[in-house]
Amino acid sequence: METKSLSILPAVLAIAVGALIPTAPSFAAPHHTAKSAAHKKSAAAAPAPAPLAGESAVAGGPPALPAKAWLLMDFDSGQVLASANPDEPLPPASLTKMMTSYLVEQALRSGKLKQTDLVSVSQNAWCRGSGTESCMYLPLNSQATVIDILRGIVIQSGNDASKAIAEHMAGSEEGFAKLMNAEAQRLGMTHTHFVNPTGLPDPAHKSSARDLAILARAIIRDSADYYPIYAEREFKYNGIKQGNRNALLYTDPSVDGLKTGHTEEAGYCLVTSSKRNGMRLISVILNTNSPQARADQxxxxxGWGFGNFEKATPIQPDAVVGTAKVSFGKADTVAAGLGAPWTLTVPRGQQVQTSVELKPGVEAPVAKGAVIGKVVATSNGKPVAEAPLVAQADVERSGLMLRAWQHVAGLFGK
Known part of the structure; x- marks a missing residue:
């Protein structure tokens, strides 16, 4: 959930202050606006949490950040590069809407939804023009297309858009929350429980920094057709233009998503993705004290991540790294190599060693591409990643007479 003010602030002001505060419509009641502005002033003036030091493989460690939890993840591998309180369940506010938008995107991808499908706005979903919550401002009993609803969720952080699509897809917010939790479980989000599609406060509605990074990674990986929406700076619907609240979209050209969040309980939160020189990193900041703080942190x-880590290619994709013995085949051995390109994100200047582990007792037939072992990468004596090794050729099963001879030869150790 995001609080909002009345006036339209130009993007240039957002760049100057490091945070964009989007517009609410002119029909929002003045007393609501005053209340919202007072709340913002109070929230912005709240004392910052104590700087929270994190853990990392880099000597000296990452910067200590005044937030309740934070995390930095490498997109390609899912490796956590640095973190503090990564698994503490905390209120995620509108970061929740990443799961709402992800489910919409996957339904579009599978054909369960079409971009032009119409979504109805019920009494429950409708925003009443209050300046105290973020809305797409869908008119009551109106209809909007799924693609407009998706933009309303991602860019405008609309609670009304989130509720409307939840009712459209699952009949109710409660039904949609079940879909959200099932998907969270599938993705491996082990410290998350969703109660609603918006992030509006509920004691049981929680997520962790690690889980939100996992979700962000899934969005980038699985929603290629729709991920560019997360970088759009504004969206106009029903005559009301609102700006994306992610201030980094206006100040850092390497940033292309993902989502902001704020409630009084959750503080100011931000999940960000940035790609520089072929390396993409995902950052999560939870519960800091102002829009400026979440952007700065x-x-x-x-900046620390890109300055301290680099990509490494331990093994080239076409390299043969070992030879596995094959029983009862027309060939006695088969070459082992990577099935796909393999890159790691490691501290700058740190050497990476590899060791090959091949399966014993490989028996024909062996299909090209079948997993026959793994390669383990280590740095400073610690494992950092591993990748499967696959057969580089087919090995047919030998005939009955040859198999019999091979069996006898095996008994005598030949």
Whole structure:
């Protein structure tokens, strides 16, 4: 959930202050606006949490950040490069909407939804023009296309859009929350429980920094057709233009998503993705004390990550790294190599060693591409990643007479 004010602030102001505050419509009641502005002033003036030091493989460690939890993840591998309180369940506010949008995107991808499908706005979903919550401002009993609803969720952080699509897809917010939790479980989000599609406060509605990074990674990986929406700076619907609240979209050209969040309980939160020189990093900041702080801390964490880590290619994709013995085949051995390109993100200047582990007792027939072992990468004596090794050729099963001879030869150790 995001609080909102009345006036339209130009993007240039957002760049100057490091945070964009989007517009609410002119029909929002003045007393609501005053209340919202007072709340913002109070929230912005709240004392910052104590700087929270994190853990990392880099000597000296990452910067200490004044937030309740934070994390930096390498997109390609899912490796956590640095973190503090990564698994503490905390209120995620509108970061929740990443799961809402992800489910919409996957339904579009599978054909369960079409971009032009119409979504109805019920009494429950409708925003009443209050300046105290973020809305797409869908008219009551109106209909909007799925693609407009998706933009309303991602860019405008619309609670009304989130509720409307939840009712459209699952009949109710409660039904949609079941879909959200099932998907969270599938993705491996082990410290998350969703109660609603918006992030509006509920004691049981929680997620962790690690889980939100896992979700962000899934969105980038699985929603290629729709991920560019997360970088769009504004969206106009029903005559109301609102700006994306992710201030880094206006100040850092390497940033292309993902989502902001704020409630009084959750503080100011931000999940960010940035790609520089072929390396993409995902940062998560939870519960800091202002829009400026969440932007500054994200910027600092990403800058530290890109400055201290680099990509490494331990083994070339076409390299043969071992030879596995094959029983009862027309060939006695088969070459082992990577099935796909393999890159790691490691501390700058740190050497990477590899060791090959091949399966014993490989028996024909062996299909090209079948997993026959793995390669393990280590740095400073610690495992950092591993990748499967696959057969580089087919090995047919030998005939009955040859198999009999091979069996006898095996008994005598030949």
């Amino acid at each position: 994200s910027r600092a964490l990403l």
